[in-house]
Amino acid sequence: AIRMTxxxxxxxxxxxxxxxxxxxxxxGISSYLAWYQQKxxxxxxxxxxxxxxxxxxxxSRFSGSGSGTDFTLTISCLQSEDFATxxxxxxxxxxxxxxxxxxKLEIK
Amino acid sequence: xxxxxxxxGGLVKPxxxxxxxCAASGFTFSSYSMNWVRQAPGKGLEWVSSISSSSSYIYxxxxxxxxxxxxxxxxxxxxxxxxxxxxxxxTAVYYCASLVRGGGWFDPWGQGTLVTVSS
Numbered sequence: 352a353i354r355m356t357x358x359x360x361x362x363x364x365x366x367x368x369x370x371x372x373x374x375x376x377x378x379g380i381s382s383y384l385a386w387y388q389q390k391x392x393x394x395x396x397x398x399x400x401x402x403x404x405x406x407x408x409x410x411s412r413f414s415g416s417g418s419g420t421d422f423t424l425t426i427s428c429l430q431s432e433d434f435a436t437x438x439x440x441x442x443x444x445x446x447x448x449x450x451x452x453x454x455k456l457e458i459k
Numbered sequence: 460x461x462x463x464x465x466x467x468g469g470l471v472k473p474x475x476x477x478x479x480x481c482a483a484s485g486f487t488f489s490s491y492s493m494n495w496v497r498q499a500p501g502k503g504l505e506w507v508s509s510i511s512s513s514s515s516y517i518y519x520x521x522x523x524x525x526x527x528x529x530x531x532x533x534x535x536x537x538x539x540x541x542x543x544x545x546x547x548x549x550t551a552v553y554y555c556a557s558l559v560r561g562g563g564w565f566d567p568w569g570q571g572t573l574v575t576v577s578s
Contacts, residue, residue: 385564387504394554394568395504406566438504442563446518448494448506 353377353441357451363459368429372454374422374439382418383443389453390435398437399424434458461485461567463555468572475545475576481538481555481569489533492516492558494565495540497551497574505551508540509558523549545576 354377364370374384382402387395397406399415402422412427426433439451467479481493495507508529509518517529528541538555552573556565 383563387565389504394570395565396568397564397566400559400562400564440504440564445563446506446509447520448509448563448565450504450506453503 352447353380353444353449355439355441355449355451357437357439357454359454360452361455361457363457364429365459366429366431370426370429370456372424372437372456374417374424374451376420376422376441376443378444379419380441380443383441384415384417384422385440385442386413386415386424387438387440388433388435389438395438429456431458463557463567463569465553465555465569465572468553468574470575470577471545472578473546473576476541476543477545477574479540479542479553479555479572479574483536483538483557486557488536489513491560493531493538494556494558495529495538496554496556496565496568497549498554498571499548499551502551507553510538542574545574547576550574550576 356375358373384402386399388398389395398409403415414425416423436453436455438453462484464482471477492511494509497505497507510529526544530539552571554568554571556568
């Protein structure tokens with residue numbers, strides 16, 4: 352199975368900051384990567400697929416990049432509603448579909 | 460509105476069984492592969508099982524293979540997960556999620572149902 356590793360596992364930031372979350376695959380996955388946002392007690396919400404394609408309705412301050420083994424999710428100007436946990440997921444080789452362990456973004 | 464609603468969660472003793480259901484509405488359920496993804500308390504997301512639109516292809520995570528059975532009834536727009544020989548480590552919120560056609564990402568997701576395995 353392809354292992355997905357996110358970094359950092361958690362960090363604090365302030366409203367207005369630009370933040371970047373990294374996801375690394377244990378082997379090349381081309382651009383077969385999705386990003387999700389999850390708030391406490393809620394289901395995950397799709398943000399980005401195909402590494403860089405923004406899901407309809409997702410604010411443009413979210414962006415994704417990367418291919419192969421290294422990927423990033425960037426939030427250009429943090430808003431209060433962006434404090435959540437973010438997960439990457441590969442769909443290059445399945446089963447199993449695999450997720451990163453998550454990155455918890457907290458308010459500083 | 461596209462909607463997935465899970466039900467059937469609850470408290471069960473180790474070794475017991477439980478059947479989860481997921482009712483779909485607002486889209487052509489029979490055209491989409493469906494999945495179960497779980498999340499243990501305070502932990503990350505773990506894919507559990509997939510079933511293709513016509514039930515021709517079924518996959519399981521190694522952690523549940525031989526104990527869980529996924530099925531669907533397209534006439535009822537419903538997805539199921541029969542869970543047998545439950546263990547404490549199966550305690551989690553179970554989400555049903557649709558696999559986007561032509562892609563490998565999950566959207567939408569249901570709100571989840573909590574399964575607790577404890578004596």
